[in-house]
Amino acid sequence: MRVYLDYNATTPVDPAVLAAMLPYLAQDFGNASSIHSAGQRARAAVDRARDSVGKLIGAAPSEIVFTSGGTEADNLAVFGVVAAAPQSRKHIITTAFEHHAVLNACQALLTHGIDVTFVPVGRDGIVDPEDVRRALRPETVLISVMHANNELGTIQPIEEIGRIAAEADAFFHCDAVQSVGKLSFDVNQLGVDLLSISAHKIYGPKGAGALYVRSGTPLEPRLFGGHHERDRRPGTENVPGIVGLGKAAELAGAHLNDDAPRIVALRNRLEETILEEVPSVRVNGARNRRVPNTTNLSFERAGGEALVIALDLQGVACSSGAACSSGAVEPSHALLAIGLSPDDARSSLRFSLGRATGPQEIDHAIRVIPPVVERLRSLSPRPPDSVAAQ
Numbered sequence: 001m002r003v004y005l006d007y008n009a010t011t012p013v014d015p016a017v018l019a020a021m022l023p024y025l026a027q028d029f030g031n032a033s034s035i036h037s038a039g040q041r042a043r044a045a046v047d048r049a050r051d052s053v054g055k056l057i058g059a060a061p062s063e064i065v066f067t068s069g070g071t072e073a074d075n076l077a078v079f080g081v082v083a084a085a086p087q088s089r090k091h092i093i094t095t096a097f098e099h100h101a102v103l104n105a106c107q108a109l110l111t112h113g114i115d116v117t118f119v120p121v122g123r124d125g126i127v128d129p130e131d132v133r134r135a136l137r138p139e140t141v142l143i144s145v146m147h148a149n150n151e152l153g154t155i156q157p158i159e160e161i162g163r164i165a166a167e168a169d170a171f172f173h174c175d176a177v178q179s180v181g182k183l184s185f186d187v188n189q190l191g192v193d194l195l196s197i198s199a200h201k202i203y204g205p206k207g208a209g210a211l212y213v214r215s216g217t218p219l220e221p222r223l224f225g226g227h228h229e230r231d232r233r234p235g236t237e238n239v240p241g242i243v244g245l246g247k248a249a250e251l252a253g254a255h256l257n258d259d260a261p262r263i264v265a266l267r268n269r270l271e272e273t274i275l276e277e278v279p280s281v282r283v284n285g286a287r288n289r290r291v292p293n294t295t296n297l298s299f300e301r302a303g304g305e306a307l308v309i310a311l312d313l314q315g316v317a318c319s320s321g322a323a324c325s326s327g328a329v330e331p332s333h334a335l336l337a338i339g340l341s342p343d344d345a346r347s348s349l350r351f352s353l354g355r356a357t358g359p360q361e362i363d364h365a366i367r368v369i370p371p372v373v374e375r376l377r378s379l380s381p382r383p384p385d386s387v388a389a390q
């Protein structure tokens with residue numbers, strides 16, 4: 001049995017999304033900028049998708065900019081706002097556990113004379129709005145805080161931070177890639193000026209996404225070319241991808257109410273059973289302020305990478321959050337940001353459930369996880385500090 005528990009990494013394309021996309025890869029292949037009827041059919045499809053995405057988050061269609069995904073949406077928000085701002089506004093506030101698309105965009109701006117404050121994150125995986133307020137300066141132009149963290153699932157106090165941003169006259173960007181389709185929200189209630197979405201995290205295709213840009217928000221493009229997307233993002237529209245995102249957005253809205261309670265019950269059963277059956281396991285992040293589908297667990301004395309590989313052999317796909325760069329396993333920056341030791345961060349696993357997860361998938365995961373952890377622990381030497389403590 002294959003059990004996929006890595007929906008925060010990516011999701012399969014929903015069959016209805018695929019069906020909606022197929023005509024735009026084949027007979028309706030027109031360029032949405034062409035005047036002839038083939039072009040007009042493509043244009044109409046892009047417009048319908050824009051309506052669907054706008055509707056899901058409470059935005060006007062004109063406020064939706066289609067991009068190549070969440071990474072480009074995040075980059076367009078960060079660079080676009082800074083480039084459009086007066087020279088005197090040279091400060092950004094973000095958090096230490098943002099996705100690398102935001103983190104590294106801000107990092108890149110540091111070398112362009114922009115100052116960035118990376119506010120800390122609590123042990124509970126939640127940013128304190130007062131830390132954001134304390135970081136404010138007269139020259140702060142942008143605050144960027146994610147909605148749900150991709151590794152922990154913890155939900156950030158976006159509405160409160162939105163009020164702080166508004167009082168300070170700073171623009172507010174929110175990476176909502178991991179909350180769309182999992183939480184019900186709209187951009188006005190959140191008080192955001194910009195918000196990022198990715199299609200492949202909500203059962204749409206890879207390589208499609210959107211940035212919501214509140215009407216009146218000054219934004220310079222990052223790419224230069226034609227007049228597409230109201231001069232905010234040039235390039236021939238990825239019509240099949242955009243149609244897929246539109247359909248995925250429609251389905252996300254329709255599924256939200258029945259998916260969430262079903263998935264939260266399965267996630268809790270998985271988590272509680274592991275906690276009961278495996279000694280020395282800790283849940284990372286506030287258990288009562290998470291999206292329904294995610295659990296992040298530290299398995300003392302068992303390497304995350306080794307666990308991922310061993311579980312994969314038993315048919316369970318999950319993630320260690322650690323990135324393997326240049327042969328060395330780097331602990332997750334998000335887990336370090338909430339105060340885990342490098343060892344604990346390296347021994348953590350993320351399980352993220354989705355629409356096709358059912359009781360049988362969880363039964364299988366619960367059967368294989370405890371013995372795999374026990375076996376890996378028996379192979380690994382005790383760390384020096386626990387030896388010393390005896």
Ligand SMILES: *Cc1c(COP(=O)(O)O)cnc(C)c1O
Nearest residue numbers: 069070071099101150177178198
């Ligand atoms: C996946 C992800 C992204 C990047 O989206 P892509 O479409 O894969 O580029 C950005 N932010 C978060 C929180 C994500 O989980």
